[in-house]
Amino acid sequence: MNAYWNPEIETMSRDALTTLQDRRLRTALNHAYTNCKPYRAKMEAAGILPGDINGVEDLWKLPMTHKSDLRDSYPYGMFAVPMGDVVRIHASSGTTGKQTVVGYTAQDIAVWGECMARCLTMAGATKDDIVHVSYGYGLFTGGLGGHIGGETIGAATIPASTGNTKRQLQMFSDFGSTVLLCTPSYAMHLGDAVLEEGIRDQLKLRIGLFGAEPWTEEMRGEIESRLGVRAHDIYGLSEVMGPGVSCDCPERKGLHVMEDHFLVEIVDPHTGKPLPDGVPGELVFTCVTKEALPLIRYNTRDICTIDRSPCACGRNLTRMGKITGRTDDMLIIRGVNVFPSQVESVLLGVAGVAPYYRLVVDRINNLDALEIQVEMTEGLFSDEERRIESTVRRIEKDVLSMLGISAKITLVSHGTIERFEGKAKRVLDRRTP
């Protein structure tokens, strides 16, 4: 069963879509060049005028935009409309320094609602659902992004926000929530609580849309069995819009990008040159309809692949793979690129092991050392040390074959690794630069 929120766009032929993108790209570049000084300066420095770009095929000629550009223009330096036309401000806190501030016009918010409505519909939600939004409400785009999606499709939408797990469970059962939106780590946490309380049978949850942090197929299975939902991956970032930039359809073979609004490219992290489809690299977006904050070739630093082939669901929108890491959370250990998500995928492949872990990187005798702290679980525990040891050896072996470097596995007590209700932070790097 395939439902589309906007069948005309979602099933449009690639040729018709490209024509639409070309036209919108030219308009977006004119808008950025005319109304946003930093873009004008960037383009002038690169010796390019909006007129030099005919369409999507010329995209690679344009200079890239980075998070630092937004930070340097804090707070409103890259806004391209008068403040009188801005109706919403969001901000994301960086780990270093200033926040990144983003703005929206009424039209930008309408586009957001449209994109989120497509995602919810793609995942199977309808106006008869009860949409429970457990993303944080506030400056973070998750809460209000999920919210506008629920309202746009006409569903009863609960602004549950994040935290207070007991109350979340109470609302699940009392309000009859059928669709859940939150981060995958919070979904795991809620799932654990549901198991602990033994109330899974009282829940009506059937669909989950989880995003804002990378997760694995194994974690998808874990969440589905804990909460009894069909779990979809939803992607977005505040610089581009917020949640709803892409989402996986019932086929679940990649996340369809809302390409009539966001052009997508994959570039080589070292050279910045576009890579062929299917080759992993940095994900780059260009917003072609954004008014308040134009975004031209914004490098997300997320690592993934894209696939432009038609999907069995009937959509021709390009699919991006799961985010396998970020070039800025990428750890380089003994010269090898390591992503926390790789470790997570190993742990979820070992029976009885919970995906609660922490990577501790240290430099011992001038050599990088990786320790992976894994929580003890009932499934892993035994009264015989040799059984526990054999599971530990198995994890060590799988980590070695996945990462190409060895790691020491340390078992820690249950509950000692922090459960994250927002974005998970799983790395402690003790190496001094």
Place this chain on the structure above:
Amino acid sequence: MVIEQISVFVENKQGALSEVLEVLAEGKIDLRAISIADTSDFGILRMIVPDPDKTLALLKAKGITASKTEVTGCKLPDEPGALYRVLKTLEGISVEYIYAFLTRRDEDAYVIIRVEDNERAQEVLRAAGHTIIGSEDVYSL
């Protein structure tokens, strides 16, 4: 006739064992016998208590990973070579671990033996004239 033993995970860090013992003390759990398996990476605290189910629930409520295992108990005359004779009897049966304890009540020593097949081990021990003890015996010590 088996004895229920409680096994507890003990993280390899300072104070981890005392944390577990503190929970047991607060719960007024009377430890009849105790043994600690210590590897370089973690430890397992094994113990015999009067009410295994209550103890297990108490530990779990505190988020401590623990499990219940059925083990064989055997009474030993308090004389040299007694433990050796028990192990000799069990030749051919793979013993995972074994630990002994004494009581104030009588002169005898007791051993806890962890094997895969309690029934078979007990048959062999009985045939060789050893006394098998069960939960009732050990809890009332």
